Amino acid sequence: MSTNPATVAIRSAVRECLSSCSAGDTVLVAVSGGADSLALAAALVPESKNLLINLVGVTIDHQLQKSSSEQATKVLAQLSELGISQTEVIKVDVELVDGLEASARRARYAALDAVAEKLNAKLIFLGHTLNDQAESVLLGLARGSGARSLSGMARCTGKYCRPLLGISRSETLAACDENNLSPWVDPHNSDSQFARVRVRTVALPTLEKSIGPGITEALARSADLLRDDADALDAWANQVATSLDLADLDISQLADLPKAVRTRLLRKAIYAAGAPIGSITADHVASVEAFVTSWHGQGACSLPGGVKVSRISGRLSLLSR
Numbered sequence: 001m002s003t004n005p006a007t008v009a010i011r012s013a014v015r016e017c018l019s020s021c022s023a024g025d026t027v028l029v030a031v032s033g034g035a036d037s038l039a040l041a042a043a044l045v046p047e048s049k050n051l052l053i054n055l056v057g058v059t060i061d062h063q064l065q066k067s068s069s070e071q072a073t074k075v076l077a078q079l080s081e082l083g084i085s086q087t088e089v090i091k092v093d094v095e096l097v098d099g100l101e102a103s104a105r106r107a108r109y110a111a112l113d114a115v116a117e118k119l120n121a122k123l124i125f126l127g128h129t130l131n132d133q134a135e136s137v138l139l140g141l142a143r144g145s146g147a148r149s150l151s152g153m154a155r156c157t158g159k160y161c162r163p164l165l166g167i168s169r170s171e172t173l174a175a176c177d178e179n180n181l182s183p184w185v186d187p188h189n190s191d192s193q194f195a196r197v198r199v200r201t202v203a204l205p206t207l208e209k210s211i212g213p214g215i216t217e218a219l220a221r222s223a224d225l226l227r228d229d230a231d232a233l234d235a236w237a238n239q240v241a242t243s244l245d246l247a248d249l250d251i252s253q254l255a256d257l258p259k260a261v262r263t264r265l266l267r268k269a270i271y272a273a274g275a276p277i278g279s280i281t282a283d284h285v286a287s288v289e290a291f292v293t294s295w296h297g298q299g300a301c302s303l304p305g306g307v308k309v310s311r312i313s314g315r316l317s318l319l320s321r
Contacts, residue, residue, distance in 0.1 A: 001268060004174075004175070004178035005174075006039075006171040006172070006174035006175040006178055007039075007043065007175045007178050007179060007250075009167060009171060010039055010040065010042075010043040010163075010164065010167055010171065010172070011043040011046070011047055012143050013043075013163040013164060013166060014040070014043045014044055014047050014125075014163050015047050016163065017123070017125070017155075017156070017161045018044075018047055018048065018051055018053065018123075019161040020122075020123075021051060021053050021122055021123065021304065023051060023052035023053065024052065024053075024054070024124045025053050025054065025123075026053070026054040026055075026056060026119050026120060026121045027044070027048065027053055027054070027055055027056070027121055027122055027123040027125060028055075028056050028057075028058050028115065028116055028119070028123070028124045028125065029041045029044050029055065029056070029057055029058065029084075029114065029123070029124075029125040030058050030059070030060065030108075030112060030124065030125065030126055030127070031057050031058065031059050031075055031078075031079060031127075031273055032059065032060075032075070032184070032186065033059070033071055033074060033075040033078060033183065033184035034127070034183050034184055034185070034189075035169070035172045035173045035175075035176050035181075035183035035184065035187060036128070036129050036132075036164060036169065036172045037126075037127035037175050038078065038125035038172075038176055038181050038183050039077065039127070039164075039171075039173075039175035039179075039181070040058060040125060040126075040164060040172075041084065041128040042082055042083055042165070042175065042179045042181060043175070044125060045082050045083045045084060046124065049083075053260050055084055055086070055088070056084070056086045056087065056088060056121065057075075057076075057079040057082075057084040057086070057087040057088070058087070058088045058090065058112065059072050059075040059076070059079075059087070059088075059089055059090070059270050060090050060107075060108045060111050060112070061089060061090065061091045061092070061094055062094055062104050062107065062108070063091060063092070063093065063094070064100070064104065064187075064188075064288060066177050066188065070112060071184060072089045075089075075182070075184075076089065078181070078182075078231060082181075086303060088115050090106065090111040090112075090114075090115060092107040092110070092111050093107070094107045094109070100194075101196065111160075112124050113274060115301070116159055117240040118184055120313060122159065123159055123160075123161050124159050124160050124161065125161050125162075125163065126160060126162050127162075127163070127164055127172070128153055128162045128164060128165060129164045129165065129167050129168060129169050129171075129172060130164070130165060130166055130167060130168045130169075130216065130217065130220045131168060131169040131200070131216055131276070131298055132153070132165075132166060132214040133152045133153060133165050133200045133219070133220040133223050134204065134215070134217075134219035134223075135196055135200055135204070135275075136152040136153060136223070137150055137152050137220070137222060137223050138199050138203060138204065138219060138221040139195060139196060139199060140152075141283075142195075144282070146230075146282065147226045147229055147230040147233070148230045148234075148259075149232050150222070150223065150226045150231075151224075151226040152220070152223035152226075152227070153165065153223075165220070166220075168216070184316060204216060224270035233260050233261060233264060234264060234265075236261050236270060237261050237264035237265045238268075240257065240261065240265055241265060241268055241269075244265075246268065246269040246271070246272045246273070246320070247269070247273060247316055247317070247318050248317055248318075249265075249316040249318075250314070250315055250316075251291070251292055251295075251311065251314050251315060251316055252314065254292045254316065255292055255293070258287075261302075262289065262292065263285050263289060264287055265280045266288050266289060267280055269316075269318055270284070270285070270288065270303060270307055270309070270318065272309055272318075273305075273306040273307045273309075273318040273319065273320045274305045274306065274320035274321065275303055275304050275307045276304055276305050279304035279305065280303065280304065284303055284304070287301050288301055288303075289315055290317075291310075291311040292316070298311075305320070305321070306320060306321025307319070307320055307321070310321075
């Protein structure tokens, strides 16, 4: 058992996530070769072995860099040295739809979902850290996002587990050093064309310097608090929705609800009417809410997916194309 502090902290976090598994279960760990995912994989090896859990290492080759296949080969060698004998290399074609980062993320998660289904994996481990969480919150603030976006990443979402959200990037680097691992530095992580890189290399260091240390931890802590609030408000909106016809809503009932609950209910109704998931913005919701809180005879509102919303005889009518 390691007595090195960073390794001990990471193994403890991993052990907690594995507590839902039983002997014989299969879990995946996504490894890019960077410090975070390597430290995660190194901690998972002994912990999964102790619980008789089958650990599979997965690396995704996005084919966005000339040497991507070479890096994938290096990751396989590192996983083998760690004691992970079963591995998968998944090559993906990144379709650029909404920026390189988002498009690559979509392709990566689709590949992980596919291999998890193929291997009947119970969990998929990701190496997101406390620093990643803080960066997500700051990016959300810059976009003017709501509580759900500002709550960052959840520790567990379906099959996905992020045990390192309470672990700093400096700790994963220390764990790699403690375990004689040589992490890869992704060139994209120093490319200032990406907003997240600018947040990491400029915005957060500037905040630390001008306001004081602890900004990263404070942002991550805010994410945890906001997630609790967002979960409670989502549950409230879902409970209200069970007793309503989302295609034909009573304006007076909507007006009686707190705005935070009402906007969630309206978003749910819009998606139920056929709007593509992820297509509805805060501006879309605001235009629909105006039928409830700022009514002056305005005409129907057209939304993504051919959804039309109008106020008729004191009711909010949502029609799909």
